[in-house]
Amino acid sequence: MGRPQRIAILGAGPGGTATALELIAAGVDPGDLVLIDKARFPRPKLCGGGITVRGTEWIARVLGARPEGGGTTNGLEFRCELGAFEVRERGPQWVFDRGELDLALLEACRARGVEVREETNVTALEPAPSGWRVRSGSTTETFEWVVGADGANGLSRRASGLRGGITGRLVEAVFEPVSADTKPGTLIFDFDPILDGIPGYAWVFPFPDPARRDGLFKIGVMDGRGVVAGDVLRRWTEDYAARLGYRLVDSKIHGWPERYFDAGVQGHRPGLVLVGEALGIDALLGEGIAPSLEIASYAASRLRRALDDRSATIAGYETGFLATAEGRNLWFQARLADRLYGRHPHRWLRVLFGMPYLRALAGSGREAYGRLAQHVPALCARYVLEIARRGAPSAAPITRAARPAGTSRTAFAESRDVQ
Incomplete structure (x- = not known):
């Protein structure tokens, strides 16, 4: 009988599989790892499926x-x-059906020798004298370390007792265009839900159907503060899609919780670390895949050092993450979300869509989405200059106005005063 695995990874989504792959790359024996998930893969998974360039670079590497x-x-x-503007990254964005992407990452772990336990429901997780006890069915095992990668409200976070960030919610479904002006090469983020009291945004993403049916799109809305009822979000999504010229093809509009990163979140207890959405994702746009991959990379490096030191603790796990590029930028995204989804959202919409420097930076093609923290001094200086030149943006409600037939949203907005 072989020795027991040293690390149990609960959750085989991108956060869990990426942690396993990064641990192996750092020299951890794959025989020391076990990936556990209650689902059988490929599984249906609610997610827009868009991966910004940070994520595509990680996957390619x-x-x-x-x-x-x-x-x-x-x-x-x-x-x-108020209008529209392009956000150009320094490389391509990929779009996947999450069931297929998660399966590809899981199979990469299996190919590298990681034990994978599908359809295994972990029912209890509790600290033990030399690690954590993991119970599934009638089986209880003790692992030196547990990596919690089982989502916003998964067992890992609940059992850890660690403080988390805001839990919001999203709804989403697959639609087909009827009379829509589609943009299959573009990921669309629409902040009009704010006008209807929903602190978040809507999205229209091309959907690469595994059955290879063309012309489908995923449309949904995120409530970034968890304050709007799910049935209200579902009705809003269907109405929004109809206004754009899309028709629902899913059996229903599905809903799911999301947990957002903030500086006060906790992610470590002796023998346990949280990664991916269990720790927190982008609070501004709910981007989960790229942050989960980068959180996993950080967690694996810290965990490898703890294994080398034969230590059950990782000093400064949270503060160390905040010192990384991903940590700094997730912190900055949370600050932006506090404003755009906070007390004066219409003012900050006017800033977002009316600040020339920000629009030029977004369209430059030199940056990656979610990597603006390094530009904070310049952004603040330009904001002060804008106020000096034009006055503080108004916090008055932004109202929808009818556009003349054949006039694009951008052209119409340019004729209006976004201040």
Whole structure:
């Protein structure tokens, strides 16, 4: 009988599989790892499926190539009643059906020798004298370390007792265009939900159907503060899609919780670390895949050092993450979300869509989405200059106005005063 595995990873989504792959890359024996998930893969998974360039770079580096399936988009577009502008990254964005992407990452772990336990429901997790006890069915095992990668409200976070960030919610479904002006090469982010009291944004993403049916899109809305009822979000999504010219093809509009990163979140107890959405994702746009991959990379490096030191603790796990590029930027995204989804959202919409420097930076193609923290001094200085030149942006409600037939949202907005 072989020795027991040293590390149990609960959750085989991108956060869990990425942690396993990064641990192996750091020299951890794959025989010391076990991936546990209650689902059988490929599983249906609610997610827009868009991966910004930080995520595509990680996947290409770790897997050596892009997984089969999916598609490539050429940019992002931010929209609201005030207009629209392009967000250009330094490389492509990929779009996958999450079931297929998660399966590809899981199979990469299996190919490297990681034990994978599908359809295994962990029912209890509790600290033990030399690690954590993990119970599934009638079986109880003790592991030196547990990596919690089982989502916003998973057992890992609940059992850890650690403080988490805001839990919001999203709804989403697959639609097909009827009379829509589609943009299959663009990930669309629309902040018009704010006008209806929903602190978040809507999205329209091309959907690469595994059955290879063309012309489908995922449309949904995120409530970034968890304050709007799910049935209200579902009705809003269907109405929004109809206004754009789309028709629902899913059996229903599905809902799911999301947990957002903030500086006060906790992610470590002796013998346990949280990664991915269990720790927290982008609070501004709910981007989960790229942050989860980068959190996993950080967690694996710290965990490898703890194993080398034969230590059950990782000093400064949270503060160390905040010192990384991903940590600093997730902190900055949380600050932006506090404003855009906070007390004066219409003022900050006017800033977002009316600040020339920000729009030029977004469209430059030199940056990666979610990597603006390094520009905070320049952004603050330009904001002060804008106030000196034009006055503080108004916090008055932004109202929808009818556009003349044949006039694009952007052209119409340019004729209005976004201040």
